[in-house]
Amino acid sequence: MLDDSSPVPHDPAQPQATPYRWHEHRSLDTWTWACAVALAADLRRELARRPRARLLLSGGTTPAPVYRALARAPLDWARVDIALVDERWLLPNDPDANAWLVRQHLLRDNAAAARFESLTQPGRTLEEAVAFANAHARQSAVAAVLGMGEDGHTASLFPGLPALDRVLASKQPYVAIDASGAPGAGQWSKRISVTPAGLAYAQARFLLIQGTAKRETFRQAVASGDVKRWPVLIGMEGDVGLDVHWCP
Numbered sequence: 001m002l003d004d005s006s007p008v009p010h011d012p013a014q015p016q017a018t019p020y021r022w023h024e025h026r027s028l029d030t031w032t033w034a035c036a037v038a039l040a041a042d043l044r045r046e047l048a049r050r051p052r053a054r055l056l057l058s059g060g061t062t063p064a065p066v067y068r069a070l071a072r073a074p075l076d077w078a079r080v081d082i083a084l085v086d087e088r089w090l091l092p093n094d095p096d097a098n099a100w101l102v103r104q105h106l107l108r109d110n111a112a113a114a115r116f117e118s119l120t121q122p123g124r125t126l127e128e129a130v131a132f133a134n135a136h137a138r139q140s141a142v143a144a145v146l147g148m149g150e151d152g153h154t155a156s157l158f159p160g161l162p163a164l165d166r167v168l169a170s171k172q173p174y175v176a177i178d179a180s181g182a183p184g185a186g187q188w189s190k191r192i193s194v195t196p197a198g199l200a201y202a203q204a205r206f207l208l209i210q211g212t213a214k215r216e217t218f219r220q221a222v223a224s225g226d227v228k229r230w231p232v233l234i235g236m237e238g239d240v241g242l243d244v245h246w247c248p
């Protein structure tokens with residue numbers, strides 16, 4: 001069940017500089033099903049209009065139950081292309097790779113028929129992986145699913161990275177990221193990430209978050225409006241709007 005009341009203070013007399021819609025769910029179950037149903041609806045609508053539908057996904061851990069639920073949706077999955085918004089520089093069969101999460105939790109059941117564009121492959125260099133991503137990225141996607149760390153990073157864009165200015169201004173949809181020194185990046189400092197220019201190809205944006213710490217992170221990000229301190233704010237750039245789905 002959805003409750004659209006926003007916990008983030010907002011003066012309705014002021015135009016909202018960072019547009020988002022806050023969907024608060026009571027439990028992990030309702031969060032999971034609401035997100036999966038919304039994504040399936042977007043895919044179904046696109047497949048009714050076009051030969052193929054494209055979906056951009058995050059990794060990490062949070063979206064796994066949503067992907068498992070989505071995998072059971074009765075769609076013509078053979079016409080669906082799945083790509084990542086970011087990847088750690090790991091081979092796709094590494095359990096810490098975002099590709100691994102997608103393979104384990106989405107590319108199964110009905111969705112086993114979907115076509116997946118893994119960014120990393122054995123023998124592919126980082127530069128080749130970024131070129132591969134950019135070669136496929138300039139086409140409309142029904143939605144981009146974003147995650148967020150407690151530090152406010154999204155995709156592989158971490159707060160305070162020296163390269164953020166360049167990334168945020170990039171005309172390329174994907175770039176290589178050196179996240180050395182960013183505590184939230186863990187041991188995976190080499191990464192590939194979508195840019196705001198890449199996200200602009202998504203017709204809808206979902207931010208899937210859980211827990212009070214991430215709710216507080218999101219509140220601080222919105223209050224600050226500083227995208228370099230809170231890269232999650234890239235989800236609100238442009239006029240698409242960000243659907244934030246939260247559960248405790």
Ligand SMILES: O=C1O[C@H](COP(=O)(O)O)[C@@H](O)[C@H](O)[C@H]1O
Nearest residue numbers: 058059060061062147148149155
């Ligand atoms: O490193 C990453 O982290 C974020 C957030 O992950 P979570 O485990 O806190 O859900 C994720 O969205 C991103 O794809 C991933 O590369």
